[in-house]
Amino acid sequence: MGAYRCALPARNATADSSPHSTIHSPHNTQGILPMPAISAENLTKNFDDFVAVDSISFAIDEGEIFGLLGPNGAGKTTTISMLSTMLKPTAGKATVNGCDILDQEDGVRKSIGIVFQDQSLDEELTAYENMDFHGRLYRIPGEQRKEKIGELLALVGLEDRRHDLVKTYSGGMRRRLEIARGLLHEPKVLFLDEPTLGLDPQTRNHLWEYIERLNREKGITIILTTHYMDEADRLCDRVAIIDHGTIIAMDTSQALKNQIGGDVVIVESPDPDAAADVLNAPWVANIERRDGSVVLSMQDAEHHIPEIVTDLHRHDIAITSLSVHNPTLEDVFLHFTGRSIREETASGMETMRMFHQRMRR
Amino acid sequence: MDIIYTIWLRNIKRYLRSKSRIVGSLGMPLFFMLVLGFGLNSVVQIPDTGQGYFEFIIPGIVAMSVLFTSVFSGIQIIWDKQFGFLKETLVAPVSRLEIMLGQTFGGASTAFIQGLIILVLSLFIGLSLSSAAGFVIAFLFMVLIGIAFTAFGIAIASRMEDMHGFQLIMNFVIFPIFGLSGALFPISSLPAWVQPLTLLDPLTYGVEGIRYGLTGASQINPVVSFIVLTAFSGLMTVAGAWLFRKMSI
Ligand SMILES: Nc1ncnc2c1ncn2[C@@H]1O[C@H](COP(=O)(O)OP(=O)(O)O)[C@@H](O)[C@H]1O
């Protein structure tokens, strides 16, 4: 079950000049031809006139933890919905575990586990029953199913609550249960859409540790979305920053941060325009105006601080505050979009939405 | 088959767990049975068969119980859609037909149980048990009504975004289906212009079938009833499956 894999995608088969090539034998495909866990080509989704996902392309290697980062409404969930066959793309194509998302829906579905952004548990059933339902849907034989459920519930620390109805669970417990459920059929690829949304920091850390271990020990490819930039930074091998339905940057987070051009220096001043003019020196890799401050990127910022201060002083420009930090993904996002991802308001809204959803029950 | 059973099992578990729903949905049928059945028993006598009204109305009340429970069970997939659980089912490598059939049989089963409770209660209140074979016939018709109207509910739910339309469906579809079905009045005593409507109402054949089983007398030949109701169940199942397949989430 865990070894499930589709035959070569049709695209490769037709590209091959010889239709009888023995390469396509199922015994050969594994190992010999490395195949990306996920590949998307110009994937597009329109809702009426609105372009939610705009021709995005990427490839994710097997065993990779890949982060899709972006503000609310960027198109993360829509992308995941298309990759998990829940939504038909308007244009473009993609494969998951070698299975075409349009022609081999069943293959895709067998290959993936998914934790949806919004809760998808049956609250009137117990944790065990939710797991059992899932195991039966994925046709896991009885004994094995029972064993696996026990194992996974222990792993996410819900063993002693297994026979309690899910409606008595806290948000964190529900999330852990959903992750356990997504793993029950040993998927090759795991989608996690905002898995830590609305959870307290401690539970969040706990979950991430767990996800990391899964990836390390079972080699599961993980694609996750979040707008907690620090979490993505810590966890992901590579991240794609997505905004308005397009990928605006994609690389390891270190490489992305390097693109900014070194450390970030923020100078706050009553006259930021004048300060920006003065500070436009050759050793400044990048200079931006942001609200009442000037944001500079440069190598070895520590050594340039005295220079910054004296230059501004010489031109009689006051400094309200001055700070230096290593670049974060937040800075990367700002650099590429000119906007802040606004973690606080965004997550606040999402939490409200989830809360609202729960209240309707 | 496993998948259908899995979906069925979930429905049954949820049903057995919702004690308040079981009891709550007995309210209206019991009210009809007691108020109409007893209240009118001494006033009304059924023309052709000479039955008392209580005996006459029981099959109608049983059918009503099955009707309401099954429509509600079918429409429940809207809750699953709103609360996200439907996604979990739809993203699994199973066909939508299996999911729909599991849901249909689950709904039909709970509706049957609900009708059975009314039937048993009416035995205590005064219905006399005619023959065992008659009961089996009545059961058969109850199951057919259950399948037809759960599938109907699923068809409706596949086209609805939320529960807001539910009242509309109840008032303008389900109550008329019940009211026109000959559950409360003998078909022959209805005005001439209503009779064709009654004969167009699929529930009429369910009520008449149950009535034949429980009392041994009916105004429509039970074989005709069986054929019409089976055809209707089949039609509804196909329609429900088709709309459920096209449903977007
Ligand atoms: N079913 C839908 N119909 C219309 N618009 C939608 C639908 N789903 C998503 N959208 C829109 O598409 C955009 C991307 O949404 P989504 O993928 O959920 O973003 P994210 O997950 O990054 O927050 C949003 O503007 C959203 O309003």
Ligand SMILES: [Mg+2]
């Ligand atoms: Mg989202």
